[in-house]
Amino acid sequence: MIPPAAAAAFLAANGWGGADILPVAGDASFRRYFRVVDGDRSAILMDAPPPEEDPRPFIEIARWLCERGFAAPVIHGADLERGLVLLDDFGDVRLRETADDLSERETGLYEAAIDILVQLRAHEAGPLPPYDRSVLHREASLLTEWYCPAVGIAADQAGYDAAWDAVFDAVLAGPRVTVLRDYHSENLMLIGGGDTLGLLDFQDALAGHPAYDLVSLLQDARRDVDPALESVMLDRYKRITGAGKDFDIAYHVLGAQRNAKIAGIFTRLWKRDGKLRYAALCPRVWRYLERDLSHPALAPVKTWFDANIPADMRGDPMVISGQ
Structure with missing residues (x-):
């Protein structure tokens, strides 16, 4: 350094x-x-x-x-x-450690993070590239490009693409907002150690569905988010914005897509870049992914996963591969 x-x-x-x-x-x-x-x-x-x-x-x-x-x-x-x-220097106090160390503050911090996304939805998307079908496919394919080979699986790529294509319509309809894309507990800073949440790591923002940043926050690859807290915060967002059943579907489709992408990215960080700690985060990502795949709207994608990646091959790729 x-x-x-x-x-x-x-x-x-x-x-x-x-x-x-x-x-x-x-x-x-x-x-x-x-x-x-x-x-x-x-x-x-x-x-x-x-x-x-x-x-x-x-x-x-x-x-x-x-x-x-x-x-x-x-x-x-x-x-x-x-x-x-x-x-600007926002300091070193992140939502992650604060919520971990002070459990009584967790709900309030997540409410504040949800409210930022509500406010973001009130603005027309910025002048950004679209979060379109090609981007969604490219990101989802990081799993078959990196994770599957790392654990010795020769995946059916054509079937994978077709399965995702069958569910992406749910997230390509509806409102377009500025999607920050890495909106999670390690990128939300308590400015000066106070109560205001500062935003970081948004350089990859796109114009897309508002459910994506909710998934980033509530299915956090770096921190366990209790399913009960996830449900309460999702309900808070929907209550304020008036989002309905279609939003639930989009949330789980984007949850599955993002978690598949992250499993691929974390494997790449281990295999290509030598950053070993990221492989160990994959079991949490798989838990989120399997929860999303249980939603009926993800049936084609779940069928592909069940046929191509056995349950005992879902986890830490470094451990599974014996490296």
Whole structure:
């Protein structure tokens, strides 16, 4: 976590000359983060090096969110050629650890997170690419591309594609909103340790169905969400927005699609990138996926899974493969 060579000059050009640069835990991408400290003020330096990363979507979406009153980081400076961005420091207090350590706050924190999604639904989707059928298929296929080979399964790809195609109509109809796509407990910050939830990691946002971010939050790959809490929060969202039965179907279709995608991504992070801890998160993802597959609307997809991936092959791919 050595700061990029251009960091000092970039910070000086943006009014932070001589500041200390301290590493901050990163994410599953090529991006790195540093806390810039100058006396009693601090900011975050994002290092998103080209060509692997492009910080422009993050900057554009952050500004779109801020203009509409959402707590996204304000951008204080950017060098797009070097992939450097200076932004607000929301601190280190995340929803995840707070809900884990202070169970009495869990419900209130999730209510606040749900209410942000209600507010997001009130706005027309931003100028974003569509979350269309081709994207849904491409993401779902990460499971057959990475997970299945890792555990020694030669999956029926044509049947997989056909099964998903039979259920995607449910999520391609209805309202389009800005879908942040990684809206979960580790990307929701309690700004300054307070009660306001700050938004992070939204650079991959698309215009799609509002149920997707609910799935990200309530079927969290990094934290066990009790099914009772999931149900209460889903009911809260539907009560406020007036969403009905069609929304329930979309929620479970997108739940299955997202969890299949994540099982593939986490396997890729282990196999390709050497990030071993992600494989161990897959059993939780499979539990969510199997719950979604039990919904009648997912019958074609469940049939494929039952025929192609036996129950004892659903879990930690590193353990299953004996590696």
